[in-house]
Amino acid sequence: MIVVENVTKRYGAFTAVDDVSFTIGPGEIVGFLGPNGAGKSTVLKMLCTWIRPTAGKITIDGHDVVGDPLAVRRSLGYLTEHNALYENMRVDKFLDFVGKLRGLSGKTLNDRRDWVVEQCTLDEVLHKQVQECSKGFRQRIGVAAALIHDPRVILLDEPTHGLDPLQVVAFRDFIRGLSRDRAILFSSHNLAEVATISERLLVINRGQLLEDATLQELGDRAAADGHTLEDTVLEIVRGQGARS
């Protein structure tokens, strides 16, 4: 569903993403891990068609992000890095607005809005303005907006930012419930959160993909080396770990 082939993004002399390739199939929840400025958000911005790759090819649900961006955008739900929302819109009106732009209308729109409101537990803020909502609610509003059209591919940039530990667990269960026939890629710089939610890990630093492995594989490697999972990931990021 997500196919990234030798993708590079340059800004002048600076290479933000360097020859990155990976594939994510239906049913997979993949964590995109890396320190701040590693290139996670740049990759996600290219996947969602916000910026174009300098080189390489990205296909989302069979559609090329450069050749057919509208089809790509119809296929995916995207939570932006800063989860920017329209501050003075009411939450219900904001979800309706996003639903309409996503091609929903009438009963389908109402049903889908009710579904995301229930799944993201937004009932108590539904008639409030976005600016009146807490950080946790705002994050859930952003996730609800990304899911309202029932997308096949879901991209979430730091989705657990602002959520408390209980909300992270609830979010994990929610995302796992969604994943059966969807491809989900979410970024974080927090290994514990990524390990809680995903089954597979992409580790990126300085624009280069350093690791693409399941948590089971990484766990086995850590156990064999007598390290914790965190130590193993840190070694990978520091360039001390062997590529699998």
Place this chain on the structure above:
Amino acid sequence: MTKVAQVGLVRGVSAVAGRELGNYFDSKIAYVYTIAFVVLANSIFMNEFFLTGTVDMTGFFDLMPLLLPVFLPAVTMRLWAEERKQRTIEMLLTMPIRPIQAVLGKYVAALALFALFLVGSLPIVFMLSALGEPDLGLIAGGYLGLLGFGAMFLALGMFLSSLSSDQIVAFITTTVVGFVFVLSGNDRVVAVLDGLFPALTLGTRLYESFSVMPHYDAFVRGVVSLPSVLYFGGLSALFLWINATVLERHRA
């Protein structure tokens, strides 16, 4: 999976326009701007009306080219600058709509607010009709001219707003460019420019080929000419198209 329809041109435009209009009213911008415009325009007209004592709206229409380059940038300054500053532009432009749909949606909303400004001046027409027999055809021509003037300035303001993430910068640049369009049609400015560049007859050239005033004045005189319609329509379309192009380039 939910069946997701393609977002047609009108549906995308109306969704964006609906949000923008809602924002104008939710944030009280619509009330504040409309009241300020109506009070200012009507009070200045009434002052002129009591001085001249004539039953026509010429004074009102003559005043508008000096008021609108200040009021209309206040409407357009936030349209893209705020989206950039709040970073909502990424969310909006990664929706399955084309940039031109977002541009037209915001434009329709701004035009609707401008139309509300004009509706606020209709009591003048009713008052003049009650006091005498004003030339309603001339008044209708003046309003058409105002619509053309406003449509072009709103498109210009939106385009300039798309170049900045600072609303104040967008406001000032639109006001300055707007006054260049207006003042290049002022007799004194034309004479000064012609005097400074006699070989080029710069003032006359600007008046004839650039300024908004000959076209606006034609409408106010009751002349609805094709060149003036093309001027307002063409420049509006040009600014909207450049605006959409700027947004598309932003993805590079």
